Amino acid sequence: MNGFIEKLNACAKKNRSMLCVGLDPALERLPAGIPRSAKGVLEFNLAIIEATQKHVCAYKPNAAFYESLGAAGHRVLKATIDAVPEHIPVILDAKRGDIGNTARQYAISAFEKYGADAVTLSPYLGGDSLEPFLQYSDRGIIILCRTSNPGGADFQNLTLKNGKPLYMEVARRCKEWNKKWGNVAVVVGATAPKELARVRKVIGDQMPVLLPGIGAQGGDAEAALKAGLGSTPASVVVNASRGVIFASDKSDYAQAAARAADLLRKSLNRIRKSLQ
Amino acid sequence: MNGFIEKLNACAKKNRSMLCVGLDPALERLPAGIPRSAKGVLEFNLAIIEATQKHVCAYKPNAAFYESLGAAGHRVLKATIDAVPEHIPVILDAKRGDIGNTARQYAISAFEKYGADAVTLSPYLGGDSLEPFLQYSDRGIIILCRTSNPGGADFQNLTLKNGKPLYMEVARRCKEWNKKWGNVAVVVGATAPKELARVRKVIGDQMPVLLPGIGAQGGDAEAALKAGLGSTPASVVVNASRGVIFASDKSDYAQAAARAADLLRKSLNRIRKSLQ
Numbered sequence: 234m235n236g237f238i239e240k241l242n243a244c245a246k247k248n249r250s251m252l253c254v255g256l257d258p259a260l261e262r263l264p265a266g267i268p269r270s271a272k273g274v275l276e277f278n279l280a281i282i283e284a285t286q287k288h289v290c291a292y293k294p295n296a297a298f299y300e301s302l303g304a305a306g307h308r309v310l311k312a313t314i315d316a317v318p319e320h321i322p323v324i325l326d327a328k329r330g331d332i333g334n335t336a337r338q339y340a341i342s343a344f345e346k347y348g349a350d351a352v353t354l355s356p357y358l359g360g361d362s363l364e365p366f367l368q369y370s371d372r373g374i375i376i377l378c379r380t381s382n383p384g385g386a387d388f389q390n391l392t393l394k395n396g397k398p399l400y401m402e403v404a405r406r407c408k409e410w411n412k413k414w415g416n417v418a419v420v421v422g423a424t425a426p427k428e429l430a431r432v433r434k435v436i437g438d439q440m441p442v443l444l445p446g447i448g449a450q451g452g453d454a455e456a457a458l459k460a461g462l463g464s465t466p467a468s469v470v471v472n473a474s475r476g477v478i479f480a481s482d483k484s485d486y487a488q489a490a491a492r493a494a495d496l497l498r499k500s501l502n503r504i505r506k507s508l509q
Numbered sequence: 510m511n512g513f514i515e516k517l518n519a520c521a522k523k524n525r526s527m528l529c530v531g532l533d534p535a536l537e538r539l540p541a542g543i544p545r546s547a548k549g550v551l552e553f554n555l556a557i558i559e560a561t562q563k564h565v566c567a568y569k570p571n572a573a574f575y576e577s578l579g580a581a582g583h584r585v586l587k588a589t590i591d592a593v594p595e596h597i598p599v600i601l602d603a604k605r606g607d608i609g610n611t612a613r614q615y616a617i618s619a620f621e622k623y624g625a626d627a628v629t630l631s632p633y634l635g636g637d638s639l640e641p642f643l644q645y646s647d648r649g650i651i652i653l654c655r656t657s658n659p660g661g662a663d664f665q666n667l668t669l670k671n672g673k674p675l676y677m678e679v680a681r682r683c684k685e686w687n688k689k690w691g692n693v694a695v696v697v698g699a700t701a702p703k704e705l706a707r708v709r710k711v712i713g714d715q716m717p718v719l720l721p722g723i724g725a726q727g728g729d730a731e732a733a734l735k736a737g738l739g740s741t742p743a744s745v746v747v748n749a750s751r752g753v754i755f756a757s758d759k760s761d762y763a764q765a766a767a768r769a770a771d772l773l774r775k776s777l778n779r780i781r782k783s784l785q
Binding site for chain 2: 257259295297298300301302303304305306307308311328329330331332333334335336338339341342346355356357358359360361362363377380381382383384385386387388389391392393394396399402403406445449450
Protein backbone atom coordinates (compact mmCIF):
# COMPACT_ATOMS: atom_id res chain seq x y z
CA MET A 234 0.00 0.00 0.00
CA ASN A 235 1.21 3.45 -0.91
CA GLY A 236 2.63 5.89 1.67
CA PHE A 237 -0.26 8.32 1.67
CA ILE A 238 -3.03 5.71 1.68
CA GLU A 239 -1.25 3.85 4.47
CA LYS A 240 -0.83 6.99 6.56
CA LEU A 241 -4.47 7.92 6.00
CA ASN A 242 -5.74 4.52 7.09
CA ALA A 243 -3.39 4.44 10.06
CA CYS A 244 -4.53 7.85 11.24
CA ALA A 245 -8.22 6.96 10.68
CA LYS A 246 -7.66 3.87 12.80
CA LYS A 247 -5.63 5.55 15.54
CA ASN A 248 -8.08 8.44 15.98
CA ARG A 249 -11.14 6.29 15.15
CA SER A 250 -12.10 9.00 12.71
CA MET A 251 -13.30 9.37 9.13
CA LEU A 252 -13.25 13.12 9.55
CA CYS A 253 -11.03 15.42 7.50
CA VAL A 254 -11.05 19.03 8.65
CA GLY A 255 -10.91 21.54 5.81
CA LEU A 256 -8.65 24.47 6.66
CA ASP A 257 -10.43 27.13 4.58
CA PRO A 258 -9.90 30.26 6.67
CA ALA A 259 -12.01 32.90 4.90
CA LEU A 260 -10.83 36.22 6.35
CA GLU A 261 -14.31 37.62 6.87
CA ARG A 262 -15.29 34.68 9.06
CA LEU A 263 -12.32 34.71 11.42
CA PRO A 264 -13.49 34.86 15.04
CA ALA A 265 -13.45 37.96 17.18
CA GLY A 266 -9.96 38.93 18.34
CA ILE A 267 -8.13 37.35 15.39
CA PRO A 268 -6.62 39.94 13.04
CA ARG A 269 -8.06 39.69 9.50
CA SER A 270 -4.68 39.24 7.94
CA ALA A 271 -2.25 36.50 6.89
CA LYS A 272 -0.85 36.56 10.42
CA GLY A 273 -4.32 36.15 11.87
CA VAL A 274 -5.03 33.21 9.55
CA LEU A 275 -1.92 31.42 10.75
CA GLU A 276 -2.77 32.03 14.41
CA PHE A 277 -6.27 30.69 13.73
CA ASN A 278 -5.05 27.60 11.84
CA LEU A 279 -2.49 26.68 14.48
CA ALA A 280 -5.14 26.88 17.19
CA ILE A 281 -7.59 24.79 15.13
CA ILE A 282 -4.95 22.12 14.43
CA GLU A 283 -3.90 22.02 18.07
CA ALA A 284 -7.51 21.66 19.21
CA THR A 285 -8.82 19.15 16.65
CA GLN A 286 -5.88 16.84 15.96
CA LYS A 287 -7.19 13.95 18.06
CA HIS A 288 -10.44 13.90 16.11
CA VAL A 289 -9.30 13.78 12.48
CA CYS A 290 -7.88 11.37 9.92
CA ALA A 291 -6.54 14.22 7.76
CA TYR A 292 -6.44 17.97 7.21
CA LYS A 293 -7.30 19.61 3.93
CA PRO A 294 -6.22 23.21 3.37
CA ASN A 295 -7.73 24.65 0.20
CA ALA A 296 -5.09 26.60 -1.75
CA ALA A 297 -7.57 29.28 -2.83
CA PHE A 298 -7.94 30.70 0.68
CA TYR A 299 -4.18 31.19 0.88
CA GLU A 300 -3.62 32.45 -2.66
CA SER A 301 -6.16 35.20 -2.07
CA LEU A 302 -3.86 36.53 0.68
CA GLY A 303 -1.01 37.20 -1.74
CA ALA A 304 2.63 36.24 -1.09
CA ALA A 305 2.06 36.10 2.67
CA GLY A 306 -0.61 33.48 2.07
CA HIS A 307 1.99 31.20 0.59
CA ARG A 308 4.05 31.33 3.78
CA VAL A 309 0.93 30.80 5.90
CA LEU A 310 -0.01 27.70 3.89
CA LYS A 311 3.49 26.30 4.28
CA ALA A 312 3.54 27.02 8.02
CA THR A 313 0.08 25.48 8.38
CA ILE A 314 1.13 22.27 6.66
CA ASP A 315 4.33 22.18 8.74
CA ALA A 316 2.27 22.48 11.92
CA VAL A 317 0.28 19.32 11.26
CA PRO A 318 1.69 16.42 13.34
CA GLU A 319 3.69 13.97 11.25
CA HIS A 320 1.22 11.07 11.59
CA ILE A 321 -1.71 13.08 10.16
CA PRO A 322 -1.79 13.33 6.37
CA VAL A 323 -2.28 16.70 4.70
CA ILE A 324 -4.34 16.90 1.52
CA LEU A 325 -3.64 20.06 -0.46
CA ASP A 326 -6.93 20.89 -2.13
CA ALA A 327 -5.71 22.57 -5.30
CA LYS A 328 -7.80 20.99 -8.07
CA ARG A 329 -5.01 21.61 -10.53
CA GLY A 330 -4.95 20.30 -14.08
CA ASP A 331 -2.56 21.34 -16.85
CA ILE A 332 -0.45 19.84 -19.65
CA GLY A 333 2.48 17.60 -18.65
CA ASN A 334 5.23 20.19 -18.81
CA THR A 335 3.24 22.52 -16.55
CA ALA A 336 1.71 19.83 -14.35
CA ARG A 337 5.24 18.91 -13.33
CA GLN A 338 5.67 22.41 -11.87
CA TYR A 339 2.43 22.10 -9.92
CA ALA A 340 3.60 18.72 -8.61
CA ILE A 341 6.86 20.29 -7.44
CA SER A 342 4.88 23.01 -5.71
CA ALA A 343 2.43 20.65 -3.94
CA PHE A 344 4.80 17.86 -2.96
CA GLU A 345 8.24 19.43 -2.70
CA LYS A 346 7.63 23.06 -1.74
CA TYR A 347 4.59 22.54 0.47
CA GLY A 348 5.33 18.95 1.42
CA ALA A 349 1.68 17.87 1.12
CA ASP A 350 0.90 14.15 1.42
CA ALA A 351 -1.76 14.33 -1.28
CA VAL A 352 -3.23 16.77 -3.76
CA THR A 353 -6.62 17.08 -5.45
CA LEU A 354 -6.62 17.24 -9.26
CA SER A 355 -9.12 17.88 -12.03
CA PRO A 356 -9.30 15.19 -14.73
CA TYR A 357 -10.46 17.41 -17.63
CA LEU A 358 -7.04 17.41 -19.35
CA GLY A 359 -6.76 13.62 -19.30
CA GLY A 360 -4.15 11.04 -18.37
CA ASP A 361 -0.95 12.82 -19.35
CA SER A 362 -1.88 15.81 -17.21
CA LEU A 363 -1.97 13.55 -14.14
CA GLU A 364 1.18 11.58 -14.92
CA PRO A 365 3.70 14.00 -13.32
CA PHE A 366 1.75 13.70 -10.06
CA LEU A 367 1.23 9.93 -10.28
CA GLN A 368 4.99 9.50 -10.48
CA TYR A 369 5.25 10.54 -6.84
CA SER A 370 4.54 6.98 -5.79
CA ASP A 371 4.47 7.75 -2.06
CA ARG A 372 1.95 10.60 -2.34
CA GLY A 373 -1.79 10.61 -2.91
CA ILE A 374 -3.47 11.75 -6.13
CA ILE A 375 -7.12 12.56 -5.44
CA ILE A 376 -9.08 13.04 -8.64
CA LEU A 377 -12.35 14.96 -8.98
CA CYS A 378 -14.97 12.50 -10.07
CA ARG A 379 -18.41 13.86 -9.08
CA THR A 380 -18.19 17.14 -7.19
CA SER A 381 -20.54 18.33 -4.46
CA ASN A 382 -21.68 21.64 -5.98
CA PRO A 383 -24.97 22.10 -7.87
CA GLY A 384 -23.06 22.67 -11.14
CA GLY A 385 -21.26 19.36 -10.59
CA ALA A 386 -23.95 17.73 -12.73
CA ASP A 387 -23.51 20.17 -15.67
CA PHE A 388 -20.81 18.11 -17.37
CA GLN A 389 -20.01 15.28 -14.96
CA ASN A 390 -23.51 13.77 -15.28
CA LEU A 391 -23.78 14.05 -19.05
CA THR A 392 -24.61 10.67 -20.53
CA LEU A 393 -22.07 9.22 -22.89
CA LYS A 394 -22.82 7.20 -25.98
CA ASN A 395 -22.19 4.02 -23.96
CA GLY A 396 -25.10 4.96 -21.70
CA LYS A 397 -22.91 5.85 -18.73
CA PRO A 398 -22.35 9.31 -17.28
CA LEU A 399 -19.00 11.08 -17.67
CA TYR A 400 -18.11 10.73 -13.98
CA MET A 401 -18.27 6.94 -14.36
CA GLU A 402 -15.72 7.08 -17.16
CA VAL A 403 -13.52 9.18 -14.85
CA ALA A 404 -13.96 6.58 -12.08
CA ARG A 405 -13.03 3.79 -14.49
CA ARG A 406 -9.86 5.62 -15.50
CA CYS A 407 -9.00 6.32 -11.84
CA LYS A 408 -9.03 2.60 -11.22
CA GLU A 409 -6.61 2.16 -14.14
CA TRP A 410 -4.33 4.97 -13.01
CA ASN A 411 -4.23 3.36 -9.59
CA LYS A 412 -2.74 0.11 -10.87
CA LYS A 413 0.86 1.25 -11.03
CA TRP A 414 1.43 2.80 -7.61
CA GLY A 415 -1.83 2.35 -5.72
CA ASN A 416 -1.79 6.07 -4.96
CA VAL A 417 -5.12 7.23 -6.42
CA ALA A 418 -8.29 8.30 -4.61
CA VAL A 419 -11.41 10.09 -5.84
CA VAL A 420 -13.64 12.99 -4.85
CA VAL A 421 -17.38 12.37 -4.81
CA GLY A 422 -19.74 14.81 -3.10
CA ALA A 423 -22.04 13.78 -0.27
CA THR A 424 -24.73 15.61 -2.23
CA ALA A 425 -24.64 12.82 -4.85
CA PRO A 426 -25.18 9.52 -2.99
CA LYS A 427 -26.57 7.66 -6.02
CA GLU A 428 -23.49 8.58 -8.01
CA LEU A 429 -21.27 7.60 -5.09
CA ALA A 430 -22.76 4.10 -4.97
CA ARG A 431 -22.02 3.62 -8.66
CA VAL A 432 -18.48 4.96 -8.29
CA ARG A 433 -17.76 2.64 -5.36
CA LYS A 434 -18.72 -0.36 -7.49
CA VAL A 435 -16.19 0.65 -10.14
CA ILE A 436 -13.24 1.56 -7.91
CA GLY A 437 -13.41 -1.48 -5.63
CA ASP A 438 -13.69 -1.48 -1.84
CA GLN A 439 -10.32 -0.03 -0.83
CA MET A 440 -9.83 3.19 -2.75
CA PRO A 441 -10.53 6.19 -0.49
CA VAL A 442 -13.33 8.54 -1.45
CA LEU A 443 -12.87 12.10 -0.29
CA LEU A 444 -16.39 13.24 0.50
CA PRO A 445 -17.10 16.97 0.70
CA GLY A 446 -20.60 18.40 0.82
CA ILE A 447 -21.99 17.65 4.25
CA GLY A 448 -22.76 20.59 6.52
CA ALA A 449 -23.00 23.94 4.69
CA GLN A 450 -23.64 22.21 1.37
CA GLY A 451 -26.49 20.07 2.71
CA GLY A 452 -25.31 16.53 1.91
CA ASP A 453 -26.75 13.70 4.04
CA ALA A 454 -23.93 11.85 5.82
CA GLU A 455 -25.95 8.69 6.39
CA ALA A 456 -27.01 8.29 2.77
CA ALA A 457 -23.47 9.03 1.64
CA LEU A 458 -21.82 6.53 3.98
CA LYS A 459 -24.36 3.88 3.03
CA ALA A 460 -23.48 4.47 -0.62
CA GLY A 461 -19.76 4.89 -0.25
CA LEU A 462 -18.26 2.83 2.56
CA GLY A 463 -15.66 0.28 1.56
CA SER A 464 -13.58 -2.10 3.66
CA THR A 465 -10.73 0.09 4.94
CA PRO A 466 -10.69 2.56 7.88
CA ALA A 467 -10.41 5.50 5.47
CA SER A 468 -12.52 4.19 2.61
CA VAL A 469 -14.64 7.32 3.03
CA VAL A 470 -12.98 10.51 4.24
CA VAL A 471 -15.67 12.99 5.20
CA ASN A 472 -14.55 16.56 4.83
CA ALA A 473 -16.02 19.30 6.98
CA SER A 474 -14.71 22.84 6.80
CA ARG A 475 -16.95 25.71 7.82
CA GLY A 476 -19.09 23.64 10.21
CA VAL A 477 -16.02 22.79 12.29
CA ILE A 478 -13.56 25.66 12.02
CA PHE A 479 -16.19 28.37 12.35
CA ALA A 480 -18.25 26.57 15.02
CA SER A 481 -17.90 29.69 17.16
CA ASP A 482 -17.08 33.25 16.13
CA LYS A 483 -15.94 34.14 19.64
CA SER A 484 -12.71 33.61 21.54
CA ASP A 485 -13.74 30.01 22.39
CA TYR A 486 -13.46 29.14 18.68
CA ALA A 487 -10.76 26.47 19.14
CA GLN A 488 -12.64 24.58 21.85
CA ALA A 489 -15.84 24.93 19.81
CA ALA A 490 -14.05 23.49 16.77
CA ALA A 491 -12.77 20.59 18.87
CA ARG A 492 -16.28 19.91 20.14
CA ALA A 493 -17.78 20.12 16.64
CA ALA A 494 -15.08 17.82 15.23
CA ASP A 495 -15.51 15.30 18.02
CA LEU A 496 -19.30 15.28 17.68
CA LEU A 497 -19.07 14.81 13.93
CA ARG A 498 -16.44 12.08 14.31
CA LYS A 499 -18.67 10.18 16.73
CA SER A 500 -21.76 10.70 14.67
CA LEU A 501 -20.00 9.30 11.58
CA ASN A 502 -18.77 6.33 13.60
CA ARG A 503 -22.30 5.65 14.86
CA ILE A 504 -23.61 5.70 11.30
CA ARG A 505 -20.83 3.38 10.21
CA LYS A 506 -21.61 0.98 13.02
CA SER A 507 -25.32 0.99 12.23
CA LEU A 508 -24.53 0.05 8.64
CA GLN A 509 -22.36 -2.94 9.52
CA MET B 510 -17.72 44.87 -25.82
CA ASN B 511 -16.14 43.89 -22.53
CA GLY B 512 -12.97 45.51 -21.19
CA PHE B 513 -10.64 42.56 -21.68
CA ILE B 514 -11.91 41.61 -25.15
CA GLU B 515 -11.69 45.24 -26.22
CA LYS B 516 -8.14 45.60 -24.91
CA LEU B 517 -7.13 42.36 -26.59
CA ASN B 518 -8.52 43.39 -29.96
CA ALA B 519 -7.04 46.89 -29.67
CA CYS B 520 -3.60 45.50 -28.88
CA ALA B 521 -3.84 42.91 -31.69
CA LYS B 522 -4.71 45.74 -34.05
CA LYS B 523 -2.07 48.19 -32.81
CA ASN B 524 0.75 45.64 -32.92
CA ARG B 525 -0.71 43.81 -35.95
CA SER B 526 -0.26 40.64 -33.95
CA MET B 527 -2.18 37.49 -33.06
CA LEU B 528 0.73 36.36 -30.92
CA CYS B 529 0.51 35.83 -27.18
CA VAL B 530 3.83 35.15 -25.50
CA GLY B 531 3.65 32.61 -22.71
CA LEU B 532 5.82 33.60 -19.75
CA ASP B 533 6.65 30.09 -18.48
CA PRO B 534 10.16 30.55 -17.11
CA ALA B 535 11.25 27.00 -16.23
CA LEU B 536 14.34 27.45 -14.03
CA GLU B 537 16.40 24.79 -15.79
CA ARG B 538 16.00 26.54 -19.13
CA LEU B 539 17.03 30.05 -18.08
CA PRO B 540 19.83 31.35 -20.31
CA ALA B 541 23.48 31.49 -19.31
CA GLY B 542 24.22 34.28 -16.84
CA ILE B 543 20.74 34.38 -15.33
CA PRO B 544 20.64 33.05 -11.75
CA ARG B 545 18.36 30.01 -11.39
CA SER B 546 16.28 31.62 -8.69
CA ALA B 547 13.17 33.72 -8.26
CA LYS B 548 15.31 36.82 -8.74
CA GLY B 549 16.70 35.40 -11.98
CA VAL B 550 13.21 34.61 -13.25
CA LEU B 551 12.12 38.19 -12.72
CA GLU B 552 15.21 39.57 -14.46
CA PHE B 553 14.52 37.20 -17.35
CA ASN B 554 10.81 38.06 -17.58
CA LEU B 555 11.44 41.81 -17.51
CA ALA B 556 13.96 41.51 -20.34
CA ILE B 557 11.58 39.32 -22.39
CA ILE B 558 8.69 41.75 -21.91
CA GLU B 559 10.87 44.75 -22.77
CA ALA B 560 12.13 43.04 -25.94
CA THR B 561 8.89 41.51 -27.26
CA GLN B 562 6.19 44.02 -26.37
CA LYS B 563 5.85 45.46 -29.86
CA HIS B 564 5.15 42.00 -31.30
CA VAL B 565 2.38 40.67 -29.08
CA CYS B 566 -1.35 41.03 -28.49
CA ALA B 567 -1.08 39.59 -24.96
CA TYR B 568 1.18 37.93 -22.39
CA LYS B 569 0.26 34.73 -20.62
CA PRO B 570 2.21 33.81 -17.48
CA ASN B 571 1.38 30.29 -16.31
CA ALA B 572 0.88 30.24 -12.53
CA ALA B 573 2.55 26.83 -12.15
CA PHE B 574 6.00 28.15 -13.03
CA TYR B 575 5.72 30.73 -10.26
CA GLU B 576 4.08 28.54 -7.63
CA SER B 577 6.93 26.06 -7.94
CA LEU B 578 9.28 28.84 -6.73
CA GLY B 579 7.51 29.13 -3.38
CA ALA B 580 6.55 32.45 -1.75
CA ALA B 581 9.12 34.36 -3.78
CA GLY B 582 7.41 33.11 -6.93
CA HIS B 583 4.27 34.91 -5.90
CA ARG B 584 6.10 38.23 -5.78
CA VAL B 585 7.80 37.50 -9.10
CA LEU B 586 4.45 36.81 -10.77
CA LYS B 587 3.01 40.04 -9.41
CA ALA B 588 6.05 42.04 -10.50
CA THR B 589 5.92 40.39 -13.93
CA ILE B 590 2.26 41.31 -14.42
CA ASP B 591 2.96 44.84 -13.18
CA ALA B 592 5.77 45.20 -15.74
CA VAL B 593 3.49 44.59 -18.72
CA PRO B 594 2.56 47.91 -20.37
CA GLU B 595 -1.00 49.00 -19.62
CA HIS B 596 -2.29 48.55 -23.19
CA ILE B 597 -1.24 44.88 -23.36
CA PRO B 598 -3.62 42.42 -21.69
CA VAL B 599 -2.28 39.82 -19.27
CA ILE B 600 -3.87 36.38 -19.23
CA LEU B 601 -3.14 34.51 -16.01
CA ASP B 602 -3.02 30.86 -17.06
CA ALA B 603 -4.24 29.18 -13.89
CA LYS B 604 -6.82 26.62 -15.10
CA ARG B 605 -8.62 26.90 -11.78
CA GLY B 606 -11.97 25.28 -11.05
CA ASP B 607 -13.60 24.92 -7.64
CA ILE B 608 -16.97 25.28 -5.93
CA GLY B 609 -18.49 28.78 -5.71
CA ASN B 610 -17.34 29.66 -2.20
CA THR B 611 -13.75 28.75 -3.10
CA ALA B 612 -13.83 30.00 -6.68
CA ARG B 613 -14.51 33.45 -5.26
CA GLN B 614 -11.14 33.31 -3.48
CA TYR B 615 -9.37 32.32 -6.70
CA ALA B 616 -11.11 35.20 -8.48
CA ILE B 617 -9.88 37.61 -5.81
CA SER B 618 -6.38 36.24 -6.25
CA ALA B 619 -6.34 36.46 -10.07
CA PHE B 620 -8.12 39.76 -10.56
CA GLU B 621 -7.54 41.76 -7.38
CA LYS B 622 -4.21 40.56 -6.00
CA TYR B 623 -2.45 39.93 -9.32
CA GLY B 624 -4.50 42.37 -11.39
CA ALA B 625 -4.71 40.03 -14.38
CA ASP B 626 -6.96 41.05 -17.27
CA ALA B 627 -8.13 37.49 -17.84
CA VAL B 628 -7.80 34.03 -16.33
CA THR B 629 -8.03 30.51 -17.74
CA LEU B 630 -10.50 28.16 -16.04
CA SER B 631 -11.40 24.49 -16.19
CA PRO B 632 -15.10 23.74 -16.80
CA TYR B 633 -15.27 20.35 -15.04
CA LEU B 634 -17.15 21.72 -12.00
CA GLY B 635 -19.84 23.39 -14.10
CA GLY B 636 -21.56 26.75 -14.28
CA ASP B 637 -21.64 27.75 -10.62
CA SER B 638 -17.87 27.25 -10.36
CA LEU B 639 -17.37 29.90 -13.07
CA GLU B 640 -19.93 32.39 -11.79
CA PRO B 641 -17.64 34.20 -9.28
CA PHE B 642 -15.24 34.92 -12.16
CA LEU B 643 -17.94 35.83 -14.69
CA GLN B 644 -19.17 38.52 -12.30
CA TYR B 645 -16.00 40.50 -13.03
CA SER B 646 -17.66 41.96 -16.11
CA ASP B 647 -14.56 43.88 -17.26
CA ARG B 648 -12.24 40.85 -17.12
CA GLY B 649 -11.84 37.88 -19.42
CA ILE B 650 -12.88 34.33 -18.53
CA ILE B 651 -11.10 31.87 -20.81
CA ILE B 652 -12.53 28.39 -20.50
CA LEU B 653 -10.73 25.15 -21.42
CA CYS B 654 -12.68 23.58 -24.23
CA ARG B 655 -10.34 21.24 -26.16
CA THR B 656 -6.79 21.30 -24.83
CA SER B 657 -3.62 20.83 -26.87
CA ASN B 658 -2.09 17.87 -25.01
CA PRO B 659 -2.39 14.24 -26.18
CA GLY B 660 -4.57 13.41 -23.16
CA GLY B 661 -6.91 16.25 -24.17
CA ALA B 662 -8.95 13.69 -26.06
CA ASP B 663 -9.32 11.31 -23.07
CA PHE B 664 -12.48 12.94 -21.76
CA GLN B 665 -13.00 16.03 -23.95
CA ASN B 666 -13.57 13.95 -27.09
CA LEU B 667 -15.89 11.38 -25.51
CA THR B 668 -19.08 11.17 -27.51
CA LEU B 669 -22.24 12.09 -25.65
CA LYS B 670 -25.61 10.46 -26.09
CA ASN B 671 -26.61 13.31 -28.43
CA GLY B 672 -23.81 12.28 -30.79
CA LYS B 673 -21.61 15.27 -30.00
CA PRO B 674 -18.31 15.23 -28.14
CA LEU B 675 -18.01 16.69 -24.64
CA TYR B 676 -15.92 19.68 -25.80
CA MET B 677 -18.83 20.76 -28.03
CA GLU B 678 -21.16 20.83 -25.04
CA VAL B 679 -18.56 22.97 -23.24
CA ALA B 680 -18.42 25.30 -26.27
CA ARG B 681 -22.21 25.56 -26.31
CA ARG B 682 -22.27 26.48 -22.63
CA CYS B 683 -19.46 29.03 -23.16
CA LYS B 684 -21.66 30.78 -25.67
CA GLU B 685 -24.44 30.89 -23.08
CA TRP B 686 -22.16 32.13 -20.30
CA ASN B 687 -20.99 34.86 -22.63
CA LYS B 688 -24.46 36.36 -23.04
CA LYS B 689 -24.51 38.39 -19.85
CA TRP B 690 -21.21 40.26 -19.97
CA GLY B 691 -19.55 39.26 -23.24
CA ASN B 692 -16.43 38.35 -21.29
CA VAL B 693 -15.93 34.69 -22.25
CA ALA B 694 -13.29 33.15 -24.52
CA VAL B 695 -12.23 29.54 -25.04
CA VAL B 696 -9.05 27.47 -25.23
CA VAL B 697 -8.71 25.10 -28.17
CA GLY B 698 -5.33 23.56 -29.02
CA ALA B 699 -3.67 24.01 -32.41
CA THR B 700 -3.16 20.26 -32.29
CA ALA B 701 -6.92 19.79 -32.80
CA PRO B 702 -7.88 21.77 -35.95
CA LYS B 703 -10.96 19.67 -36.74
CA GLU B 704 -12.27 20.27 -33.26
CA LEU B 705 -11.45 23.98 -33.55
CA ALA B 706 -13.53 24.33 -36.73
CA ARG B 707 -16.53 22.81 -34.97
CA VAL B 708 -16.05 25.02 -31.90
CA ARG B 709 -15.83 28.16 -34.05
CA LYS B 710 -19.21 27.34 -35.61
CA VAL B 711 -20.82 27.13 -32.18
CA ILE B 712 -19.26 30.22 -30.56
CA GLY B 713 -19.81 32.61 -33.46
CA ASP B 714 -17.19 34.70 -35.25
CA GLN B 715 -16.18 37.12 -32.49
CA MET B 716 -15.32 35.10 -29.41
CA PRO B 717 -11.53 34.84 -29.04
CA VAL B 718 -9.95 31.41 -29.14
CA LEU B 719 -6.74 31.09 -27.15
CA LEU B 720 -4.68 28.66 -29.19
CA PRO B 721 -1.79 26.87 -27.51
CA GLY B 722 0.04 23.95 -29.07
CA ILE B 723 2.11 25.34 -31.92
CA GLY B 724 5.89 25.02 -31.62
CA ALA B 725 7.07 22.50 -29.02
CA GLN B 726 3.71 20.70 -29.08
CA GLY B 727 3.69 20.31 -32.87
CA GLY B 728 0.41 22.00 -33.88
CA ASP B 729 0.17 23.34 -37.46
CA ALA B 730 -0.50 27.09 -37.39
CA GLU B 731 -1.94 27.22 -40.90
CA ALA B 732 -4.44 24.42 -40.34
CA ALA B 733 -5.42 25.95 -37.01
CA LEU B 734 -5.93 29.46 -38.37
CA LYS B 735 -7.93 28.10 -41.30
CA ALA B 736 -10.16 26.30 -38.82
CA GLY B 737 -10.37 28.98 -36.19
CA LEU B 738 -10.22 32.51 -37.59
CA GLY B 739 -13.23 34.70 -36.94
CA SER B 740 -13.91 38.31 -37.84
CA THR B 741 -12.08 40.25 -35.12
CA PRO B 742 -8.37 41.13 -34.84
CA ALA B 743 -7.99 38.78 -31.88
CA SER B 744 -10.42 36.06 -32.89
CA VAL B 745 -7.49 33.66 -32.64
CA VAL B 746 -4.76 34.35 -30.09
CA VAL B 747 -1.81 32.09 -30.83
CA ASN B 748 0.22 31.30 -27.75
CA ALA B 749 3.91 30.55 -28.01
CA SER B 750 6.01 30.02 -24.92
CA ARG B 751 9.21 27.98 -25.14
CA GLY B 752 9.80 28.70 -28.85
CA VAL B 753 9.96 32.44 -28.14
CA ILE B 754 11.30 32.93 -24.62
CA PHE B 755 13.99 30.26 -24.93
CA ALA B 756 14.95 31.10 -28.54
CA SER B 757 18.54 31.46 -27.32
CA ASP B 758 20.18 30.09 -24.18
CA LYS B 759 22.96 32.66 -24.35
CA SER B 760 23.21 36.29 -23.26
CA ASP B 761 21.46 37.43 -26.47
CA TYR B 762 18.26 35.71 -25.28
CA ALA B 763 16.14 38.89 -25.22
CA GLN B 764 17.03 39.91 -28.78
CA ALA B 765 16.56 36.30 -29.88
CA ALA B 766 13.11 36.25 -28.26
CA ALA B 767 12.23 39.52 -30.01
CA ARG B 768 13.32 38.07 -33.37
CA ALA B 769 11.41 34.82 -32.77
CA ALA B 770 8.29 36.74 -31.73
CA ASP B 771 8.49 39.08 -34.71
CA LEU B 772 9.02 36.19 -37.16
CA LEU B 773 6.10 34.28 -35.71
CA ARG B 774 3.89 37.39 -35.71
CA LYS B 775 4.66 38.00 -39.40
CA SER B 776 4.24 34.37 -40.32
CA LEU B 777 0.81 34.28 -38.66
CA ASN B 778 -0.16 37.48 -40.48
CA ARG B 779 0.91 36.01 -43.80
CA ILE B 780 -1.18 32.93 -43.17
CA ARG B 781 -4.13 35.10 -42.21
CA LYS B 782 -3.76 37.18 -45.37
CA SER B 783 -3.51 34.07 -47.56
CA LEU B 784 -6.77 32.79 -46.08
CA GLN B 785 -8.74 35.99 -46.76
